[in-house]
Amino acid sequence: MNEQAIAQWLAQLHTDGVHLDLSQLLRYQHQTHFLDLAPKQTIQSKLAGTYLARSKGRGMEFDEVRHYQNGDDVRTIDWRVTARTGKVHTKLFREEKERPVFVLTDLSETMQMGSQLLFKSVQAAHLAALIGWHARERGDKFGGVVFNQQTIRELKPAARHTGVLRYLQQLQLLCQSADSSGSSVTLADALAQLRQLCRPGSLLYVISDFQQTNELCWKHLQAIRAHNEIRLCHIVDPLDLKLPTHADPLVAVKDSRGAVDVDLADAQLHVRYAELQDEKQQSLLSHCRGMGLSLLSISTAQPLAEQFRQHHTGYTEGAVDGRR
Numbered sequence: 001m002n003e004q005a006i007a008q009w010l011a012q013l014h015t016d017g018v019h020l021d022l023s024q025l026l027r028y029q030h031q032t033h034f035l036d037l038a039p040k041q042t043i044q045s046k047l048a049g050t051y052l053a054r055s056k057g058r059g060m061e062f063d064e065v066r067h068y069q070n071g072d073d074v075r076t077i078d079w080r081v082t083a084r085t086g087k088v089h090t091k092l093f094r095e096e097k098e099r100p101v102f103v104l105t106d107l108s109e110t111m112q113m114g115s116q117l118l119f120k121s122v123q124a125a126h127l128a129a130l131i132g133w134h135a136r137e138r139g140d141k142f143g144g145v146v147f148n149q150q151t152i153r154e155l156k157p158a159a160r161h162t163g164v165l166r167y168l169q170q171l172q173l174l175c176q177s178a179d180s181s182g183s184s185v186t187l188a189d190a191l192a193q194l195r196q197l198c199r200p201g202s203l204l205y206v207i208s209d210f211q212q213t214n215e216l217c218w219k220h221l222q223a224i225r226a227h228n229e230i231r232l233c234h235i236v237d238p239l240d241l242k243l244p245t246h247a248d249p250l251v252a253v254k255d256s257r258g259a260v261d262v263d264l265a266d267a268q269l270h271v272r273y274a275e276l277q278d279e280k281q282q283s284l285l286s287h288c289r290g291m292g293l294s295l296l297s298i299s300t301a302q303p304l305a306e307q308f309r310q311h312h313t314g315y316t317e318g319a320v321d322g323r324r
Contacts, residue, residue, distance in 0.1 A: 006117055009303055013126075017118045020175040024122075025129035025168045032134040034308040065089050099201055100157040101135040103128050103144040103167070104194050106187060106208035106235075107174050115239040116301040121178065123300045124207045124235050125171040130304060131205055132164040144205075145197065146170045147190040148178040154193055187212040191220035200227035207233040209240065210284055218287055230293055234284065237300045241281075242274045 010017055015024050065078050068088035081089040105128045111121040118126075128144075135142040142164050143157035153170045157163055187208060198204060204224060210232075224230060238244075243264060264270075288295045298307060 009117060009306075013118075013303055015118070015122060017114060017122060020122050020125050020172055022168060022172055025125060025171065028126065028129040028304075029133040029136075031130060031305055032137050034305065035130060035134045064092050066092060099203055100141040100143065100199070101131065101203045101205070102157065102194060102198050103131055103142075103205045103207065104190055105144070105146045105171060106190070106206075106212075107146065107148040107171070107178055108185065108187070108212065109149045109178070110209055110211040111235065112178050113237065113239070114300045115237050115244065117303075118300045120209055120235045120237055120300050121175050123298060123304070124233075125175055126304055127207055127233055127235075127298060128171060128205075129164075129168055132167055136160060136164045140203075142167065143197070145190050145194045146174050147185050147193075148174045149185050150179065151177070152185055152190055152193055154197055156197065188214060188216040188220065191217055191224070195220050195224050198224065198228055202228045204228055204230045205233055206230065207235060209235045209237075213284065213287075218291070221293070222291060225291060225293065232288060232293055232295045234295055234297045235300065236297050241277050243270050 013024060014027070015021075065081050066089065068077060068090045072090045076091045078089045078091045105124050107121045107124065111124060112119060114120055114122070128146075132142050139159075141157035141159050143155045144167060145155070146153045146167070151174060153174060155163070155167050155170060158166065187210070191206070194204065194206075206221075221230060245264065285295065287293075298304065
């Protein structure tokens with residue numbers, strides 16, 4: 001991608017790609033058509049709301065007429081059909097259920113990087129904002145968890161603008177306060193918090209690069225999935241997939257042991273790195289398939305709108321999308 005294209009996209013997004021402000025996130029309220037939050041699973045909430053459950057009950061939405069059966073409420077008898085057919089018929093209604101939308105946004109240390117257009121943390125925040133505005137447009141309550149390596153913020157679901165704006169403010173605050181020193185909060189910690197916060201019948205988005213994923217994370221996701229619909233959003237930077245070519249083949253890379261020189265001219269290094277990253281990607285896909293979770297890969301190298309336009313993608317029930 002050339003520098004001119006990058007500059008045009010950054011101007012379009014009103015960002016430098018590194019820092020996050022509220023104005024960037026407010027713009028996504030006009031792009032909600034890219035997403036589809038329609039339920040893919042049976043709604044299990046006990047609270048009345050705007051979604052039609054698959055179970056029959058005494059709700060407000062008429063569903064069908066059938067022959068009267070012992071135990072049916074006599075108040076639901078359809079007297080017109082009964083008079084016309086000579087047999088007693090009763091009305092069935094489809095119950096309306098509430099389905100809050102929760103988003104977990106990872107702003108931890110591994111998200112504080114980007115090799116081309118946006119930092120992972122910035123792209124994650126943009127996606128969370130898009131989901132939040134779409135939830136508000138559909139009348140869903142919105143809340144969730146935002147975390148970086150020092151802090152977890154829990155936001156209980158709220159209706160209308162309140163839930164979305166509170167969430168966007170925390171995205172901005174925690175993205176600005178992210179610091180690589182004193183790392184302690186993990187993805188597993190955030191999922192445990194989300195597990196306590198959400199209630200049955202909710203829709204959950206988890207936005208992360210999943211670099212911290214371990215077996216405890218999958219246990220939390222499995223427990224949450226038992227009563228909720230989960231959609232995973234994998235934030236991927238081109239550097240997560242392969243090493244760059246570099247004008248100066250010898251670069252210094254820091255790790256926990258200090259600085260080491262890395263020879264980017266070494267072809268075998270590129271192969272080993274690509275193989276390692278591919279193993280990580282395949283492990284993530286395998287876990288998702290095993291748990292029946294949908295997975296959408298979002299690149300940091302393009303604006304969200306551009307990616308949704310190219311792939312014509314929302315979410316398909318039970319799908320695992322490994323495109324990068």
